Amino acid sequence: MSGHSKWNNIKRKKEKADGAKAKVFTKIGRELAVAVKEGGSADPAANSRLRDCIAxxxxxNxxxxxxxxxxxKAAGEGxxxxxxxxxxxxxxxxxxxVIVEALxxxxxxxxxxxxxxxxxFGGNLGTTGCVSFMFNKKGVIVVEREGLDEDTVMSxxxxxxxxxxxxxxxxxxxSTDPADFSGVREDLESKGYTFVSAEVEMVPDTYTKIEDPEVVIKMQKMLDLLEDNDDVQNVWHNWDEPEEDEEE
Known part of the structure; x- marks a missing residue:
């Protein structure tokens, strides 16, 4: 399992989210509202999308x-x-x-x-299916390691x-199959685990490195511009981001 690059991507998203909470709340709020409209709010247990959005x-945070x-609010408005x-x-x-998911x-x-x-930034928007075949949809749950025993968590x-x-x-x-994600997350929650992140993601089969520092900057700026858009919920990509970029 090539977790390294995926965690880098998640960490970068989390660090960015921590610095722009209002925008994150707006995006998640929109997702919650749509989940309520689709499946109702009276019983989140009967609305898997709402349960996953709440998690x-x-x-x-x-x-x-x-x-x-x-x-x-979503339950009372159209x-x-x-x-x-x-x-x-x-x-x-x-x-x-790059895959961009929007609401x-x-x-x-x-x-x-x-x-x-x-x-x-030198990219090219393509047609449906042009890159999605390089990704697999998976549930991904990230748990902070500190204070936990690896064998116990794995078990x-x-x-x-x-x-x-x-x-x-x-x-x-x-990692989970998408259909098993909610059940696995809820089972771990019941055991007292808290999550750094927990969502169904598009995970790439392989990763692409960028060697030119100037192109690295362009790629980073393109991702930032996409993620700053209120309509954009998720940006998935197969860039193997260099570790030093994560620390800047």
Whole structure:
């Protein structure tokens, strides 16, 4: 399991999220609202998308009061009906494969914004399916390693139904089939685990290195521009980000 690059990507997203909480709350709030509209809020146990969104919100340190307020508001208003899931695929600088997942109420605006981000930094927005074949959808649960016994965590994860487990630096990374994600996450929660992140991700089969420092900067700026867009929920890519970039 090549956890190293995945954890780098997650860590970078988390560090960026910690520095821009308002934007993170906006994105997760939109996702919660859509989950409520799709499956209702009366019983989160019967709405798997809502359960997963709540877990994602908690991992991102969204206060419980905020989560409850968003859910109540979405249950009483119709404004989330206009949002739709849209996925874009393309190549960044040096042929890095990129998948952009958005929730938008204006498909034309979002498409133009995403295309602009690709074009501005030497990327190329492609057609549906042009890079997604290089990724696998997996549940990924990241647990902070400090104070935990590796054998115990691995045993608990596999017993819960995880498909893979890896120790990676200061975290443990647990992978699941998408259909098993909610069950595994809830089982681990019931055992007292808390998560650095917990969501279904698009995990690349292979990673692409960028050797030119100037191209590294372009790739980083393209990702930043995409992730700063309120419509964009997730950006998945197969760039093997250098460790020093994570520390800057």
């Amino acid at each position: 994602k919100a908690k991992a991102a 969204v206060p419980n009061d905020n989560i409850e307020r968003i859910i109540k 404004n989330a009906n206009s949002f739709e899931d849209v996925t874009y695929e393309g190549y960044g600088p040096s042929g890095v494969a 938008t109420d204006n498909r034309n605006r979002t498409a133009a914004d995403v295309r602009h981000a690709f074009d501005k 608990d994860a596999l017993e819960a139904g995880a498909s893979d487990f890896a120790a990676d630096g200061d975290v443990f990374e647990i």
